[in-house]
Structures are given as C-alpha cells and as structure tokens.
Amino acid sequence: VTTSSTPLRCGIIGCGQVAHQYAATLATASLVQLTACADLDADRAEAFAAQYRIPLATRAENILNRDVIDLAVVLTQPDSHVTLARQAVVAGIPVYVEKPLGLDPTETAQLLDEADRARVLVGAAPDTFLAPPAQTARAALDAGDIGTVVAAEAALLSPGPEAWHTAPEVFYQPGLGPLGDMAPYYLATLAYLLGPITHVHAAATTSRNPRTILTGARAGATFRTHAPTHTSALLTTATGVPVTVAASFDIAATSRPHLEIYGTDGTLVLPDPNFHDGPVRLRRRGQREWTELTQNEPTQPPGRGMGVLDLASAVLGHTTQQATGHLAHNVVEVIHAIGHGDPASDAK
Numbered sequence: 001v002t003t004s005s006t007p008l009r010c011g012i013i014g015c016g017q018v019a020h021q022y023a024a025t026l027a028t029a030s031l032v033q034l035t036a037c038a039d040l041d042a043d044r045a046e047a048f049a050a051q052y053r054i055p056l057a058t059r060a061e062n063i064l065n066r067d068v069i070d071l072a073v074v075l076t077q078p079d080s081h082v083t084l085a086r087q088a089v090v091a092g093i094p095v096y097v098e099k100p101l102g103l104d105p106t107e108t109a110q111l112l113d114e115a116d117r118a119r120v121l122v123g124a125a126p127d128t129f130l131a132p133p134a135q136t137a138r139a140a141l142d143a144g145d146i147g148t149v150v151a152a153e154a155a156l157l158s159p160g161p162e163a164w165h166t167a168p169e170v171f172y173q174p175g176l177g178p179l180g181d182m183a184p185y186y187l188a189t190l191a192y193l194l195g196p197i198t199h200v201h202a203a204a205t206t207s208r209n210p211r212t213i214l215t216g217a218r219a220g221a222t223f224r225t226h227a228p229t230h231t232s233a234l235l236t237t238a239t240g241v242p243v244t245v246a247a248s249f250d251i252a253a254t255s256r257p258h259l260e261i262y263g264t265d266g267t268l269v270l271p272d273p274n275f276h277d278g279p280v281r282l283r284r285r286g287q288r289e290w291t292e293l294t295q296n297e298p299t300q301p302p303g304r305g306m307g308v309l310d311l312a313s314a315v316l317g318h319t320t321q322q323a324t325g326h327l328a329h330n331v332v333e334v335i336h337a338i339g340h341g342d343p344a345s346d347a348k
C-alpha cells in the first residue's frame with residue numbers, strides 16, 4: 001500500500017506531438033510534477049526533457065518503477081497502449097493512456113481486470129468531457145432541463161485529414177480511420193452523459209482509395225487506406241436510449257451539429273467533443289429561440305491532460321475518477337463491434 005503525497009511524480013512515455021499539449025497542461029498543475037519522460041527515440045526524449053525541464057529522460061522500462069514515478073502517462077501510438085499500460089499496472093503504477101485505450105476489447109478487458117485485481121487505477125483519454133461544455137450539459141441533464149433523454153445523434157463528418165496533415169497515412173492504419181481515430185471523442189462523451197453503450201448495429205464503406213495528400217512537400221502523392229472511411233452506426237445505451245453516430249473522412253461539406261441530445265422536454269446541442277471548449281445550447285419544448293448555457297469555470301485549466309489530473313486526484317483520494325479505463329474500454333468495445341464483420345474493415 002502506498003502513501004502518495006502531492007505532487008505525484010509523473011512520467012510521460014511517448015514524447016511526440018500530443019505530449020507537448022499534455023506538458024503545457026501539466027506544467028501548471030499542483031497535483032503532479034513531470035519527473036521523467038521516455039521515447040524509443042532517445043533524442044526526442046532528451047529534447048522534450050530539456051524543453052519542459054524534466055529531470056530524467058530515458059527508456060520506458062527505466063521509469064516504470066515505483067522508485068521513480070507515482071503515475072505514468074502513455075502517449076505513444078495506439079498499438080502500444082495496452083502493452084505499456086500493463087507494464088505500469090504490473091509495476092503497481094496508476095496509468096493514464098491516450099485514446100484509444102487499445103485496439104482490441106479482449107486486451108483492454110484483460111488490462112482492466114489485472115488493474116482492478118491489483119487495485120491500480122487506469123485512466124484514459126479522451127478527457128474533453130471533463131471540460132466546461134460537457135460538464136454544463138451534464139448539469140443540464142441532471143437538472144432535468146430536457147426531461148427524460150429520448151435519443152441522441154453524433155456526427156463526425158470531415159473531408160479527411162489529407163486536407164491539412166502532411167503525413168495523413170497514420171490516420172488510415174488498421175483499426176483507425178474516422179472510427180478508431182476520431183469516434184472515441186464522440187463515444188466517450190455519449191457514454192459519459194448517457195451511460196454505457198450496450199448494443200451496436202453498423203454499416204461501413206471505403207471510398208476514394210487510393211487517396212491524395214493535399215498539402216505539404218508530398219502534396220499530390222497517393223496512399224491507400226487500411227480502415228473504412230465512412231461508418232454509420234445505430235447504438236443503444238444500457239438504459240435503452242437509441243443513438244446514431246456517423247464517422248467519416250468522406251464528407252466534402254456538412255451542416256449537421258456534432259452532438260445533439262433529445263429529451264422529452266427539450267434539446268441540448270454540444271460543441272465538437274474533440275475540443276475542450278465551445279457553446280452548449282438548450283431549447284425547451286415550446287421555446288422559439290436557443291439559449292446558450294452559462295458554463296462554470298473549470299477547476300483545472302481545460303486542455304489535453306485534464307484526465308491525468310482527474311486520475312491524480314483519484315489516486316490522492318480527493319475525488320472520484322471520471323475519465324476511467326472502464327469508460328474507455330466501453331468505447332473500444334463499441335468501435336470493435338462497429339468495425340467487426342464488415343467487409344470494408346478488411347480494406348487493403
């Protein structure tokens with residue numbers, strides 16, 4: 001049994017793009033202190049440590065040790081999330097993992113079983129639902145502002161990352177695509193607000209294969225997708241709420257909102273769940289206009305990394321964890337069920 005004291009010594013594994021956003025959030029936090037970082041690319045870990053004044057840059061196996069850190073943050077590519085998280089759990093270290101928690105629900109279930117047995121907390125991204133918009137929606141639902149929830153709709157309809165990313169192939173790897181890469185934001189917010197998702201029906205397709213890179217030095221080059229590029233799904237929550245979710249890298253233009261929740265007495269519209277800000281609008285039955293809801297000041301600065309502080313606060317016994325591994329596992333289950341058995345998911 002540990003006695004953890006503030007600040008928790010925190011180690012980042014994977015010092016790539018998203019790690020910089022985490023460092024910015026965690027640098028100002030009082031609950032954690034960045035004490036170590038690791039990357040397969042030693043130069044990258046060294047540079048990251050220098051930039052954020054992190055005392056130790058080394059390999060992952062050297063920091064997954066209770067003598068070195070109290071909390072691990074895994075920010076590597078998705079295919080290594082479960083392996084690294086298990087190493088942390090085996091070492092008795094609470095671990096927070098970027099999304100998706102894993103690519104296979106059997107593996108994420110095993111990870112959580114192991115963690116629960118060892119009484120080690122696992123947290124996972126996305127953490128955008130900890131930010132003011134989703135928290136405001138949560139308060140509105142709890143206050144009965146829209147009555148009883150009847151249904152919800154979520155739409156991630158994009159023209160694809162090749163429009164803005166110079167190396168978009170990473171988004172089209174097996175298990176990713178709009179479903180694996182982006183739907184976690186929508187599904188986690190829905191699961192947080194409406195409870196676990198238990199039933200899934202889906203259809204998927206792959207189009208524009210090969211695709212063309214549209215920006216950067218390689219503009220004009222083509223690549224193939226290894227994941228479906230458009231998915232439509234009909235989900236049901238444990239409480240029987242039907243939810244439709246569309247996730248696409250095939251849509252040239254859309255006017256659909258990102259997320260709407262319909263109740264017996266009104267409708268809530270949420271902003272893009274990929275981000276930590278944006279307006280939440282409410283229109284009650286009979287009203288002619290939408291009202292933008294006032295959002296409470298967040299207790300932590302909103303940004304990627306809020307979930308780490310949610311985990312740290314739970315480790316210290318201050319608050320109940322919200323961005324849990326179990327919620328993230330439900331998201332992995334849903335993504336797997338949507339992709340499972342569809343011929344398009346085998347796109348080569």
Ligand SMILES: NC(=O)c1ccc[n+]([C@@H]2O[C@H](COP(=O)([O-])OP(=O)(O)OC[C@H]3O[C@@H](n4cnc5c(N)ncnc54)[C@H](O)[C@@H]3O)[C@@H](O)[C@H]2O)c1
Binds near residue numbers: 013015039040076084
């Ligand atoms: N880039 C973003 O803006 C963004 C936003 C939200 C979420 N994410 C998520 O963050 C994760 C990382 O994405 P990224 O864009 O930062 O990727 P990235 O490729 O820029 O960085 C990943 C880093 O992890 C390192 N790495 C891989 N395996 C490792 C291991 N076993 N031990 C130590 N280091 C290892 C790599 O060398 C690389 O430096 C993904 O799960 C992604 O879905 C990224």
